[in-house]
Amino acid sequence: MSLELSVVVLAAGMGTRMKSAMPKVMHKVAGKPMVGHVIGTAAHLKAATTMVVVGPDMPDLIKAVAPHPTFEQTDRLGTAHAVLAAKDGLKGLTGNVLVLYADSPLFTAETLARLVAAREENDHAVAVLGFRPEDPTGYGRLVTDAMTGALTAIVEDKECDDAQRRINFCNSGVMCFRAEDMIATLEAIDNANAKGEYYLTDAVEVAQKNGQSCVAVEVDEAETLGVNSRTQLAVAEAILQNRLREAAMADGATLVDPGSVFFSADTKLGRDVIVEPNVVFGPGVTVGDNVVIKAFSHLESCVVGNGADIGPYARLRPGAEIGAGARVGNFVEIKKAVVEDGAKVNHLSYIGDARVGAKANIGAGTITCNYDGFRKQHTDIGAGAFIGSNSSLVAPVEIGDGAIVGAGSTITGKVEADALTLTRAERIEKKGWAAKFREKMRELTGKK
Known part of the structure; x- marks a missing residue:
């Protein structure tokens, strides 16, 4: 990793399954909010800029991530839409932009450095972290070229054909972009899907159409855990x-x-x-x-x-x-x-x-x-x-x-x-008092 690195941390999720009054990413792991772990990892990577995308009405989260700049995603219309909420912060950046999720606190700096280095190696437009779970059901599949190993597509589970469904190389969500053309790539993503959302994973398809290359880097599944409950x-x-x-x-x-x-x-x-x-x-x-x-x-x-x-x-x-x-x-x-x-x-x-x-x-x-x-x-x-x-x-x-x-x-x-x-009260001793007291109590209570 030799080029400048900037980081976008996505933290706008409501976390409804947490059933909590506070933002999901403020919940603590090892005594530290999840978002703090992610920002700390960015700091370990010596990121020149770390910006955080938040949702509406999250003052405690904004305070927790200070002094890092925050950008509000007012309408939650997908992950690409969330990154573009930080468009003003992305303008003019060079080198690498790493997109992280504030509810995924387990990625190590070493793993993320490998991802950034892989993007730089052949100046790929996009680099994606992937993992191999025992059961890939529900995960987006990373489709790679059998000859070159280049990443050619990310296909959501419900859209996979039979051959793609047998792929066990899955998308972790973490991506690294070439900073100079990142905004154009994200703005080319449409929402022609069942949910009507703008998916960050479609950046690979956009890059392919523009004749740009992409790469996938494998990581241990344990690092990829996203916390939703x-x-x-x-x-x-x-x-x-x-x-x-x-x-x-x-x-x-x-x-x-x-x-x-x-x-x-x-x-x-x-x-x-x-x-x-x-x-x-x-x-x-x-x-x-x-x-x-x-x-x-x-x-x-x-x-x-x-x-x-x-x-x-x-x-x-x-x-x-x-x-x-x-x-x-x-x-x-x-x-x-x-x-x-x-x-x-x-x-x-x-x-x-x-x-x-x-x-x-x-x-x-x-x-x-x-x-x-x-x-x-x-x-x-x-x-x-x-x-x-x-x-x-x-x-x-x-x-x-x-x-x-x-x-x-x-x-x-x-x-x-x-x-x-020393401060002590004067000792007082009344001889026989305890025996007389017990006798009186027996008479009053009838107990022997």
């Missing part, structure tokens, strides 16, 4: 998750039970990371080297430093920053907080809107009381501080370096460095 969305999720798992292991992470680990498309794992079963990575997670993430942990929009130990059953929420060698243990929730190098939050704690200083130790059951019903307030815990079990730190509050807070304390003010602070 919730069931197909789940299939796409499964395929992409397997890709992400394979990539993580190839890059030096150990997944103890790969099938139970779920990634987001942007998850970043360092080398020699160990991920135990049933771990979920939401969007925006970066994990350093030599980290252990134990079973049943959930991470989202957070950063984990080298050598940290997370879980089991830990929850790292957005804004969590875990330092090198830090420990976040079982049933600990961290939100918008920095846990500095070597600090430990081992059991049953909530740390939100806070800083936990280097090598500080947070006892079991400790919570930062960060919300007063109207505002979030900050808790600052100094380096080397020790917070006893079942303590409540009522923000805004500051615990100095090396300070100790006694177990069961409620801290509402500043604790000086190296001080011991």
Whole structure:
């Protein structure tokens, strides 16, 4: 691929089978909208321009694809009509124009680069991606010349003759055009068919009539999945998750039970990371080297430093920053907080809107009381501080370096460095009270 590349992403479909209030292509696969996957692939190909064709009343979609330009297909009259909605963006382009579908998130950059290179090789007017399903019923067939292998036609399933119906080389929908004559080719397509629509596949016939050549490139069927239902969305999720798992292991992470680990498309794992079963990575997670993430942990929009130990059953929420060698243990929730190098939050704690200083130790059951019903307030815990079990730190509050807070304390003010602070009610003991209470209850209830 040496010529300039532009991309048109078709995203105007309603997706009625999804039975959803939002556009079909906004549904997520691996934590990212399908249209985002397609635009990301275009970016990987270093496309000079990526434009998106949307339908009427899709403000959320337009916002999601910004800053890429959008063009509205007001009337849905077929795929060629959809591409021509971006006519103003196509004018003056040179090189290659790749037409992608926003509901087909599984095509790889490598596959699309092969398609573009094939079009360039002999300066074909059109290049088409094809695949070979076990059952081709319902798919358009790619008819090729037996001698040259050139693509001569795309025939819809219902229009195939007996010989064409036996062809198992099928149209994926993805096409690459020679940019200089693309508009003329599309404008020559008519709607003389049962649906009265302008089909992009007819571009091959137009090119043939103009004496121009076309080519088909084969791709694995798994990449071609178009998502039109919730069931197909789940299939796409499964395929992409397997890709992400394979990539993580190839890059030096150990997944103890790969099938139970779920990634987001942007998850970043360092080398020699160990991920135990049933771990979920939401969007925006970066994990350093030599980290252990134990079973049943959930991470989202957070950063984990080298050598940290997370879980089991830990929850790292957005804004969590875990330092090198830090420990976040079982049933600990961290939100918008920095846990500095070597600090430990081992059991049953909530740390939100806070800083936990280097090598500080947070006892079991400790919570930062960060919300007063109207505002979030900050808790600052100094380096080397020790917070006893079942303590409540009522923000805004500051615990100095090396300070100790006694177990069961409620801290509402500043604790000086190296001080011991504890807040406990006076102990009251009434001898024999419990026995008298039980006797009274037996008399009242008649229970022995």
